[in-house]
Amino acid sequence: MxxxxxxxxxxxxxxxxxxxxxxxxxxxxxxxxxxxxxxxxxxxxxxxxxxxxxxxxxxxxxxxxxxxxxxxxxxxxxxxxxxxxxxxxxxxxxxxxxxxxxxxxxxxxxxxxxxxxxxxxxxxxxxxxxxxxxxxxxxxxxxxxxxxxxxxxxxxxxxxxxxxxxxxxxxxxxxxxxxxxxxxxxxxxxxxxxxAYEKRLGGDRHDSGASWHHYIVRTYRLSGTSPQVGRTVAEVEASRPHARIFIDGIRRGGELIDATPTTVLEPNDVVGAAGARASLRAIFATGVEEVEDVELLDVPADGVEVVVTQRALDGKTLAELAESQIAHGVFLTEIRRGSTGVTIPILPQTVLRLGDVLTVVGRPQRIRAALGKVGQADFSTKxxxxxxxxxxxxxxxxxxxxxxxxxxxxxxxxxxxxxxxxxxxxxxxxxxxxxxxxxxxxxxxxxxxxxxxxxxxxxxxxxxxxxxxxxxxxxxxxxxxxxxxxxxxxxxxxxxxxxxxxxxxxxxxxxxxxxxxxxxxxxxxxxxxxxxxxxxxxxxxxxxxxxxxxxxxxxxxxxxx
Missing domain, CATH: 1.20.1530 (Na+/H+ antiporter like fold)
Structure with missing residues (x-):
């Protein structure tokens, strides 16, 4: 044998x-x-x-x-x-x-x-x-x-x-x-x-505009006494300095309408907002009722992988990026760098480099709007x-x-x-x-x-x-x-x-x-x-x-x- x-x-x-x-x-x-x-x-x-x-x-x-x-x-x-x-x-x-x-x-x-x-x-x-x-x-x-x-x-x-x-x-x-x-x-x-290193990179700022990985999605019904009524979506989003919250959708009269920056909020509107828990609690503290709207809460959880290829972003910090229109309505959950794909920390002063792979979460239209300014989505996986x-x-x-x-x-x-x-x-x-x-x-x-x-x-x-x-x-x-x-x-x-x-x-x-x-x-x-x-x-x-x-x-x- x-x-x-x-x-x-x-x-x-x-x-x-x-x-x-x-x-x-x-x-x-x-x-x-x-x-x-x-x-x-x-x-x-x-x-x-x-x-x-x-x-x-x-x-x-x-x-x-x-x-x-x-x-x-x-x-x-x-x-x-x-x-x-x-x-x-x-x-x-x-x-x-x-x-x-x-x-x-x-x-x-x-x-x-x-x-x-x-x-x-x-x-x-x-x-x-x-x-x-x-x-x-x-x-x-x-x-x-x-x-x-x-x-x-x-x-x-x-x-x-x-x-x-x-x-x-x-x-x-x-x-x-x-x-x-x-x-x-x-x-x-x-x-x-x-x-100590994290603190120097802004890691102690828990409500920082660059804290993209700490986010939740909530839906609120506005009452007639809500501070948000009569204000535009852009004004509500900018109402708390250094906080990143976004209104992704509005249900008005039983129908979903687009939440454009100039949309004025009305009584009985149901708004879908995403952001850090502390920011949402601070902004929607009075005059609202938290409700469950399945369609407005439906944000993809898996995320999209985006390769950074735009030279304009090379050397930019996350804090700088958070202040730009590129990041509007999207949240960053992971950054991978190098051939071994090591995960680097998401901190305000973390610097982006060409070739970094970002995992971003948000509604498809928001991600599509950001793609051309960041790089290319890694959809071609086969x-x-x-x-x-x-x-x-x-x-x-x-x-x-x-x-x-x-x-x-x-x-x-x-x-x-x-x-x-x-x-x-x-x-x-x-x-x-x-x-x-x-x-x-x-x-x-x-x-x-x-x-x-x-x-x-x-x-x-x-x-x-x-x-x-x-x-x-x-x-x-x-x-x-x-x-x-x-x-x-x-x-x-x-x-x-x-x-x-x-x-x-x-x-x-x-x-x-x-x-x-x-x-x-x-x-x-x-x-x-x-x-x-x-x-x-x-x-x-x-x-x-x-x-x-x-x-x-x-x-x-x-x-x-």
Missing amino acids: WDWVATTLRSNPEIALFLTVAVGYPLGKVSFRGFSLGTVATTLVCGILVGQLDIEISHTVASMFFLLFLFAVGYGVGPQFVRGIAHDGALQALFAVVVCVLVVTTAYGVARLAGYGVGYGAGLYSGAATASAALGLSTNAIRDIGMSPQDTRAMIGALSTAFAMTYIYGTVGSIVIISQLGPRLLRIDLPAACR ETDIPSVFLAIAIGALIGIPMLTIGEVPLTLSMAGGVLIAGIAAGWQRSVHPTFGHVPPAALWFMSVVGLNVFIAVTGISSGPSFVAGVREVGVSLFLWGIVATTVPITLALLIGKYVFRFDDAIVLGCCAGASLSTPALGLIAERARSDVPMLGYTVPYAISNTLLTIGGMVIVLLLR
């Missing part, structure tokens, strides 16, 4: 590939007390185990899926990458650059001290930095060295061995150092720091602009092919690097001009997750025969060196972020989590802070580091050669 299984998988390597991902991927999601190995590590280990059957899979398969993954990475971080360099995220972007240099130089120094060659050194770098994408660029760089097929396969096997042995601590260690040890090392009272995506990948690959030789060292962007840059350009272009190049979140997730895990599975299967020999050669010392390569740059990043860049205590840990590509650490930081404020320091460093640490896969190979 076992011989039949082995023979079948050798004859049909595609089956082995699907089985590897099918088993390895769910194992990576198993968590213990909030920690998990991650799908990349478990898929690689499963691939190595399956690879003991000496199964051969074409490198072309891995390359195709890896290019899809790199495009998805670039597309996702594009808006934040460009904005971080060009706008006020420049300080956070510079911090990410410094952290990336620390990561690369530490890994290079450790590899030299330990006496590791290109394979083990590059694998140690990718695993310790949890930069899975760097593994692919290192693989491509090794293939471009020009060694014999046997030597190339052995070096890639060493690469996979080192990655598998260092990735586990790279994942868990970064989480523990940033979220648990970080506040103690930097002497930060995280909840207090976040409360169809991917396939021609634009594949053309961008092809152009990026062509750009990366040329090679420049300096001395005896060949320098090339490589197809992978070119596709990564093409993805960044496409993502940024989409955020500015959303008329083409659409990739729905679900499709982007598929390209990213499946692309990476299939590539990792192929790498593991191809490297399986040499893995055992590699472990015997380097032993436990590789794991210990990996601890050093992870711990040193993250610890230095915490200290540099606090004392050199002087980031606020509320966001410095978020900056470090982004620069270290540790999304799980960010979740624990936010949970410990009981606030979304740390998210404000995450998105720009993540976008910069996700790009630079990936390119570091080529750099480390060049350095170790």
Whole structure:
């Protein structure tokens, strides 16, 4: 039976590939007390185990899926990458650059001290930095060295061995150092720091015009003594300074009429008003009776997702936006930013950026009126602009092919690097001009997750025969060196972020989590802070580091050669 299984998988390597991902991927999601190995590590280990059957899979398969993954990475971080360099995220972007240099130089120094060659050194770098994408660029760089097929396969096997042995601590260690040890090392009272930060952003103004996420809808019948009778809708809406209340509809004589700004309210009108609870109570305190009018209360609860694409809004605060006609009659319930879609706090001084995704609630006519002034509603959730995506990948690959030789060292962007840059350009272009190049979140997730895990599975299967020999050669010392390569740059990043860049205590840990590509650490930081404020320091460093640490896969190979 076992011989039949082995023979079948050798004859049909595609089956082995699907089985590897099918088993390895769910194992990576198993968590213990909030920690998990991650799908990349478990898929690689499963691939190595399956690879003991000496199964051969074409490198072309891995390359195709890896290019899809790199495009998805670039597309996702594009808006934040460009904005971080060009706008006020420049300080956070510079911090990410410094952290990336620390990561690369530490890994290079450790590899030299330990006496590791290109394979083990590059694998140690990718695993310790949890930069899975760097593994692919290192693989491509090794293939471009020009060694014999046997030597190339052995070096890639060493690469996979080192990655598998260092990735586990790279994942868990970064989480523990940033979220648990970080506040103690930097002497930060995280909840207090976040409360103070929120206060500076206007978070203590509960009746603020920018408190868009605290709203209710009520219907009131006006009596002859109501203060609102005889006044226009615009006058009633403006009757309480700094409060955002809107009259969305009026029932008069049994019929619904439009609530235009010039509509004068009359006795026995039933008005549908939306706003903060305190504002509604203050305005409709006397001369009214609260009633239940199903039609006037019928406001969609799910909301519409709107991508900010209008340059006029880039850099505007929510308080500024609340005072404009754009926000009339709509309420903001969520802001998501960056390729990981982190939720940032809704506060008066929260600044909007191009590419932010806003979830707004209101009557359809109100939302339609605001759309053209904000961006584009994300209604197209199914169809991917396939021609634009594949053309961008092809152009990026062509750009990366040329090679420049300096001395005896060949320098090339490589197809992978070119596709990564093409993805960044496409993502940024989409955020500015959303008329083409659409990739729905679900499709982007598929390209990213499946692309990476299939590539990792192929790498593991191809490297399986040499893995055992590699472990015997380097032993436990590789794991210990990996601890050093992870711990040193993250610890230095915490200290540099606090004392050199002087980031606020509320966001410095978020900056470090982004620069270290540790999304799980960010979740624990936010949970410990009981606030979304740390998210404000995450998105720009993540976008910069996700790009630079990936390119570091080529750099480390060049350095170790």
